[in-house]
Amino acid sequence: MTEAARHKPGTPCWVSLMVHDLDATQEFYGGLFGWSFRPGPQQLGPYVRALLDDEEVAGIGRLPVDRGLPVAWTPYLASADAGATAEAIRCSGGTVAVGPLDAADAGRMVICSDPTGAVFGVWEQAAHLGTAVGGRPGTPAWNELLTQETDAVGKFYKTVFGYELEPLASADLDLVTLKAGDRPVASLHGVGTALPRDRGAHWMTWFEVADTDDAAHRVTELGGQVLKPPRDDADGRHATVADPEGAVFTIVRSAPR
Known part of the structure; x- marks a missing residue:
């Protein structure tokens, strides 16, 4: 793609x-x-x-x-x-x-x-249009804002970029999808007190991998850290990791759409 x-x-x-x-x-x-x-x-x-x-x-x-x-x-x-x-x-x-x-x-x-x-x-x-390929291992798969709650910050992104906001209908999960036109492009995830105190609100980039468990093992071999081990949900199998300088990102084997 x-x-x-x-x-x-x-x-x-x-x-x-x-x-x-x-x-x-x-x-x-x-x-x-x-x-x-x-x-x-x-x-x-x-x-x-x-x-x-x-x-x-x-x-x-x-x-x-x-x-x-x-x-x-x-x-x-x-x-x-x-x-x-x-x-x-x-x-x-x-x-x-x-x-x-x-x-x-x-x-x-x-x-x-x-x-x-x-x-x-x-x-x-202009001449540089941005990421030129997606949907393959090694490419950005998704971006998610981790924040305390989504209501106020959702209004900010809607005002600035004209997003349509699509909240998840759940009493247990504060999750809003940002849509550009009719296309989902990113999400806001309110995690309350689970937000890391040393980082505050932050954007998380997800990268596609062929095998999440193998990629997590490779992270440690290369000098990085696995912060949250591989687990499954509706988005696929993913893990939260950090590179040797501490930059945090998510690796994911996306679920079929």
Whole structure:
């Protein structure tokens, strides 16, 4: 399934990771997902694009040595106008930390956070359209915001990106699907006091794998950690893991749709 087309505004179109040791991180994800790497763009500093069969799937950059920023995967949401989206984020109670910033002819980017503090990016596509392939092991499968409760933050994302909000009809689970048009593109998951105190609200990127148990074992072999072991639910078999620098993500063998 190719994703190399212009994404509808609000659709997650890219994921990026900023780390301290770029070389070691490439070794980890190359070993886990079979990624190869290509440099660029230079405007983002030391930065590489991860490839599967020469198709771009994600980006990894080096953190400035004098900045104590967290190491975390960040999803980018597509925008037709990064400047207008940045203004909408500010007016809706969010914070714009970086940008809009031109990345040569690739496009324009914004790094921001929602009112709960969860960090995400905005990408206005030009030459770089974002993740070029999906549905295969080693590609982003889903993005989910983990937060205390979904009501207020759902209104923020609806206002900024025009999502349709589809709450799950359950008294036990606070889960809202974000839909761009009629397509589910991401979710909000209210976990109450189960939200980690050391992380706060945050976006979680899920990556497809061929076998969740094998991939979890490979994570530990490569120097990472398994934080929640493989388990089954309606989405498939998934595990929560962290890379050697502590970036948390989910690996999943998605259930057939």
